[in-house]
Amino acid sequence: MKQDLIAPSILSADFAKLGEDVEAVIASGADMVHFDVMDNHYVPNLTIGPMVCQALRSHGIQAPIDVHLMVKPVDRIIPDFANAGATYISFHPEASAHVDRTLQLIRDNGCQPGLVFNPATPLDSLRYAIHNVDMILLMSVNPGFAGQKFISTTLEKLMQVRAMIDESGLEIRLEIDGGVNLENIGAIAQAGADTFVAGSAVFGAGNDSDPNRYDSVIGQLRTAIAQAR
Ligand code: DX5
Ligand code: ZN
Numbered sequence: 582m583k584q585d586l587i588a589p590s591i592l593s594a595d596f597a598k599l600g601e602d603v604e605a606v607i608a609s610g611a612d613m614v615h616f617d618v619m620d621n622h623y624v625p626n627l628t629i630g631p632m633v634c635q636a637l638r639s640h641g642i643q644a645p646i647d648v649h650l651m652v653k654p655v656d657r658i659i660p661d662f663a664n665a666g667a668t669y670i671s672f673h674p675e676a677s678a679h680v681d682r683t684l685q686l687i688r689d690n691g692c693q694p695g696l697v698f699n700p701a702t703p704l705d706s707l708r709y710a711i712h713n714v715d716m717i718l719l720m721s722v723n724p725g726f727a728g729q730k731f732i733s734t735t736l737e738k739l740m741q742v743r744a745m746i747d748e749s750g751l752e753i754r755l756e757i758d759g760g761v762n763l764e765n766i767g768a769i770a771q772a773g774a775d776t777f778v779a780g781s782a783v784f785g786a787g788n789d790s791d792p793n794r795y796d797s798v799i800g801q802l803r804t805a806i807a808q809a810r
Contacts, residue, residue, distance in 0.1 A: 671695030722759030743773025
């Protein structure tokens with residue numbers, strides 16, 4: 582299994598001072614920046630695009646940027662995110678007419694491709710695509726908003742995908758996204774995730790005036806994962 586990564590979702594960061602907020606979570610031990618892209622079409626919300634990704638790179642953020650595309654169609658925007666400094670680019674298979682082509686497009690643009698499955702979406706497209714993904718992302722909420730409740734049937738799905746990855750012998754990250762917090766992250770780790778997105782649990786932790794609030798919550802998340810191992 583790959584090394585555990587904590588990826589705060591900047592959807593819950595302070596957009597008025599995004600660069601500083603991202604710098605602060607990385608300085609506090611976060612491994613990766615989870616970057617939620619919503620188009621008010623595939624999901625009923627509208628967020629950020631390649632310009633903001635580029636702005637984070639220009640600001641000096643060097644951590645991997647994990648772009649989660651909740652957009653339809655997908656392909657047009659991929660080169661823009663690659664040029665803007667994305668590391669991973671994940672998309673929902675039902676948002677692409679040609680899943681294999683989109684995966685290849687991400688790779689051809691120098692990024693690492695991922696497939697995302699909503700809570701009720703079956704894993705069918707993995708059957709022929711697993712050899713071409715670097716990440717599998719399971720949604721544990723319906724995509725579109727931060728701060729929703731973790732859908733517990735995702736634990737069973739995590740175990741299923743963990744078994745598929747182990748059986749494949751491939752180096753594929755297994756990421757969980759939605760409603761992850763201090764109470765459930767241990768069970769999520771036990772079910773097989775190695776990459777943990779947390780939006781409100783990280784950026785909403787503690788008191789704004791406490792300079793150590795991110796250190797504290799990221800430390801606690803990491804401890805809870807370690808205890809589950
Ligand atoms: C939901 C997004 C998530 C979300 C996670 O569509 O993909 O990344 O921001 O936020 P929390 O951790 O608050 O559920
Ligand atoms: Zn996300």
